[in-house]
Amino acid sequence: MAFDHSKYIPFQPVRKTDRRWPDKVIEKAPDWCAVDLRDGNQALVKPMTVAQKQRLFDLLVKVGFKQIEIGFPAASQPDFDFCRKLIEENRIPDDVRIQVLTQARPELIERTYQALEGAKRAIVHVYNSTSTVQREQVFGMDREGIKQIAVNGARLVQEIAARYPDTDWTFQYSPESFTGTELDYAAEVIDAVTEVWRPDQGQKVIINLPATVEMATPNVFADQIEWICDNIQRREHVSISVHTHNDRGCGVAAGELAVMAGADRVEGTLMGNGERTGNMDLVTMAMNLYSQGIDPKVDMSNMAEITDVVEACTEISTHPRHPYAGELVFTAFSGSHQDAIRKCLAYRKEGDKWNVAYLPIDPKDLGRRYEEVVRINSQSGKGGVAHVLERDYKISLPRWLQIEFSQCVQKEAETHGGEIDSHTIHRLFEDRYLAVDNAWRLTTYDLHRDEEGVNATVKFGQPAIELKGHGLGAVEAVVAALQDTYGITLAVEAYDEFALGEGTNANALACIRIVVDGEIRSSAALAEDTTSATLQALLSAVGNHVGAPESVAAATA
Ligand SMILES: CC(=O)SCCNC(=O)CCNC(=O)[C@H](O)C(C)(C)COP(=O)(O)OP(=O)(O)OC[C@H]1O[C@@H](n2cnc3c(N)ncnc32)[C@H](O)[C@@H]1OP(=O)(O)O
Numbered sequence: 022m023a024f025d026h027s028k029y030i031p032f033q034p035v036r037k038t039d040r041r042w043p044d045k046v047i048e049k050a051p052d053w054c055a056v057d058l059r060d061g062n063q064a065l066v067k068p069m070t071v072a073q074k075q076r077l078f079d080l081l082v083k084v085g086f087k088q089i090e091i092g093f094p095a096a097s098q099p100d101f102d103f104c105r106k107l108i109e110e111n112r113i114p115d116d117v118r119i120q121v122l123t124q125a126r127p128e129l130i131e132r133t134y135q136a137l138e139g140a141k142r143a144i145v146h147v148y149n150s151t152s153t154v155q156r157e158q159v160f161g162m163d164r165e166g167i168k169q170i171a172v173n174g175a176r177l178v179q180e181i182a183a184r185y186p187d188t189d190w191t192f193q194y195s196p197e198s199f200t201g202t203e204l205d206y207a208a209e210v211i212d213a214v215t216e217v218w219r220p221d222q223g224q225k226v227i228i229n230l231p232a233t234v235e236m237a238t239p240n241v242f243a244d245q246i247e248w249i250c251d252n253i254q255r256r257e258h259v260s261i262s263v264h265t266h267n268d269r270g271c272g273v274a275a276g277e278l279a280v281m282a283g284a285d286r287v288e289g290t291l292m293g294n295g296e297r298t299g300n301m302d303l304v305t306m307a308m309n310l311y312s313q314g315i316d317p318k319v320d321m322s323n324m325a326e327i328t329d330v331v332e333a334c335t336e337i338s339t340h341p342r343h344p345y346a347g348e349l350v351f352t353a354f355s356g357s358h359q360d361a362i363r364k365c366l367a368y369r370k371e372g373d374k375w376n377v378a379y380l381p382i383d384p385k386d387l388g389r390r391y392e393e394v395v396r397i398n399s400q401s402g403k404g405g406v407a408h409v410l411e412r413d414y415k416i417s418l419p420r421w422l423q424i425e426f427s428q429c430v431q432k433e434a435e436t437h438g439g440e441i442d443s444h445t446i447h448r449l450f451e452d453r454y455l456a457v458d459n460a461w462r463l464t465t466y467d468l469h470r471d472e473e474g475v476n477a478t479v480k481f482g483q484p485a486i487e488l489k490g491h492g493l494g495a496v497e498a499v500v501a502a503l504q505d506t507y508g509i510t511l512a513v514e515a516y517d518e519f520a521l522g523e524g525t526n527a528n529a530l531a532c533i534r535i536v537v538d539g540e541i542r543s544s545a546a547l548a549e550d551t552t553s554a555t556l557q558a559l560l561s562a563v564g565n566h567v568g569a570p571e572s573v574a575a576a577t578a
């Protein structure tokens with residue numbers, strides 16, 4: 022059997038009885054390090070050109086990242102050239118520290134420093150694999166041998182740095198494949214490295230703990246981080262960094278739980294590009310903090326620019342459901358969601374804290390528009406349809422007409438499939454309710470009130486027909502005239518008038534529902550004033566039932 026789960030070994034949980042991280046709450050942003058130009062780049066089908074790297078670097082600086090891993094200069098000429106370009110062309114702002122990666126191999130470390138010559142400040146990041154699988158199967162070495170690679174690398178990093186005293190150096194060590202490494206052994210290697218570097222004597226040191234491959238649930242990673250923080254020497258003198266991958270889809274969760282467990286720093290990439298299923302997504306984690314009222318210390322307000330640049334440099338498109346960044350992440354198609362969003366937005370007052378159902382953050386904060394929040398398809402309801410007409414055409418519908426019209430929109434959506442845009446919704450409304458048959462087009466009206474009510478005269482159609490009637494109000498008077506003239510029974514079930522907002526040609530909208538000879542007819546009309554709109558809506562509704570006015574009048578006579 023090819024699909025055989027029994028060939029996999031379950032991950033062993035960390036034996037821990039003093040777990041504190043589950044009760045912690047993140048209250049401030051960690052130090053961020055963007056590794057798009059290194060881990061992101063090494064995972065691309067087409068690694069970035071120097072020009073693409075420059076564009077992405079400039080974006081990372083603009084967004085506010087202060088530590089940026091720019092590549093693996095000893096591994097490829099473009100990475101080396103890019104490092105030289107940044108330094109020689111003085112393109113690194115004073116508050117930004119570039120970071121470069123190297124394996125713990127002498128020739129690579131030498132070349133790394135050549136790439137960094139002249140840098141004002143830099144992080145040299147050296148790594149070697151420490152996991153059981155790598156020790157046994159890749160390096161064929163025991164624990165001591167692997168530790169020696171780390172220690173030799175650390176020594177060389179320190180020695181060569183001393184040749185460049187004008188640069189402000191930070192050293193970073195990663196026990197690569199940390200998640201597959203026994204914790205006591207990881208601590209032993211880290212201690213051996215910090216014994217060389219002596220952060221307690223003033224050297225800036227970062228110990229980066231990678232989930233090179235995400236192997237367990239994020240709580241297990243948090244246990245590993247808390248354990249290391251509790252058990253390494255010189256903890257208070259080093260910055261503990263994490264670098265998570267997304268193999269199980271929990272890269273961000275692991276990063277967040279690791280911060281709860283004591284990590285000071287988080288490495289990741291914009292939109293999570295990186296090896297296999299990607300790196301920890303900086304956009305998501307930063308925006309998760311933001312949505313909790315925590316300053317993420319990076320500015321994601323121009324999300325369109327972030328996605329544009331990342332897409333252009335990685336040649337990977339953004340998933341429409343990508344948290345905070347995807348095209349559809351602030352869009353509701355479902356009727357009940359649309360209804361709740363519409364009501365919450367209407368309820369909200371200037372200066373209120375954000376508390377809108379179905380929208381974890383205000384889309385405007387990321388440069389998005391409320392227009393894209395409600396979009397209509399066959400899953401939508403009356404609230405959404407009403408919202409679109411209000412938003413785009415300043416047309417407010419009474420509840421009874423929202424119910425009726427949304428069924429018409431839904432039928433259209435079901436017939437054609439997919440989305441119905443706002444223009445089509447408006448056209449459907451016009452065709453179904455606003456269209457006026459010339460034979461029933463109101464030309465003039467005259468209303469006189471006396472003690473017994475209103476005497477109404479209406480003229481409509483071409484050639485003009487004039488009707489007179491009497492009633493308690495204008496509508497009742499015209500209803501009476503129509504009943505008498507056409508021999509119909511007519512009752513008005515509902516009618517509503519609205520003054521229209523700015524930006525429309527008419528000033529008033531009237532909506533009416535009548536029962537004529539036992540049948541329901543609804544209509545609406547736009548006009549200069551509410552009385553004209555109401556009378557026109559009434560004539561149109563009657564016309565829908567009666568047909569050509571003269572012939573019926575003649576037949577009745
Ligand atoms: C988890 C990560 O993301 S780590 C970053 C990984 N990034 C990359 O691999 C991209 C850049 N790498 C490269 O371009 C190349 O691998 C290079 C230039 C670094 C090295 O290239 P080469 O030496 O030609 O080949 P290769 O990578 O296969 O070398 C592996 C050798 O390095 C050793 N090695 C691997 N990692 C390390 C390390 N961190 N420290 C010391 N030695 C190491 C291996 O044991 C192997 O040794 P062997 O040749 O005796 O078997």
Ligand SMILES: CC(C)C(=O)C(=O)O
Pocket residue numbers: 060122148195197198229231232233234264266
């Ligand atoms: C070099 C290290 C930090 C790495 O990229 C990883 O382990 O994923």
